[in-house]
Amino acid sequence: MSEITLAFDVYGTLIDPYALADELRPQLGEQAETVAAAWRASQLQLSFRRGLMGRYDDFSVCTRHGLDVALAAHAPEIDEATRQAWMAAYARLPAFDEVADALTALGRQGYRRVAFSNGSHDAMRSVLGNAGLLEHFEDLVSVDEIRRFKPDPAVYHHLARRMQSAHDRLWLVSSNNWDVQGARHAGLNAAWIQRDPAALIEDPALAPNCRVVALDELPAALGAHGR
Secondary structure, three states: OOOOEEEEOOEOOOEOHHHHHHHHHHHHHHHHHHHHHHHHHHHHHHHHHHHHHOOOOOHHHHHHHHHHHHHHHHOOOOOHHHHHHHHHHHHHOOEOOOHHHHHHHHHHOOOEEEEEEOOOHHHHHHHHHHOOOHHHOOEEEEHHHOOOOOOOHHHHHHHHHHHOOOHHHEEEEEOOHHHHHHHHHOOOEEEEEOOOOOOOOOOHHHOOOEEEOOHHHHHHHHHHHOO
């Protein structure tokens, strides 16, 4: 029997993008959390839109444009030097507290572990390296390799080809409900790390194979699900 591969989404699953509020707070004060959330939402919306148009840009371009959209609505006076500094801070985002121990436990259980992101290889290598997580992964798989964005089915099929894995032996691990549904639509298994208790799976036909609220619950959940 072939081994099981776990493909971990990076931003929102392993790495906390909302921690950017700490970088924004000296200039934005009480608006920092609002702008950080708007930045993340705009980043994703722009990547979805460009994916539908077939107009691919590196995810960092979507990230920068998402920042500009968020600031136009909440803090248009922020200067270019500060915007560039905030972009640089994206590579220094922290991991969620439980992530390193959970990845170690999953490795001990014999799972192959790869990082799988809308971000580029360089972006993944930087943020995972700075967070002390890079050593946990056998490989980094970026959508940049086929110039599409998740949740395009082609991206998940590409992941399966890259890992030389059958779809039923491949699991997406993601906190993003749209990512989970994208993987299930493409025929992969999916574990949903439901960090946001208000989030939901809008299409019941694309429900995850298992759901936990933090990554350190995943080793036991996968064990209960059966290898």
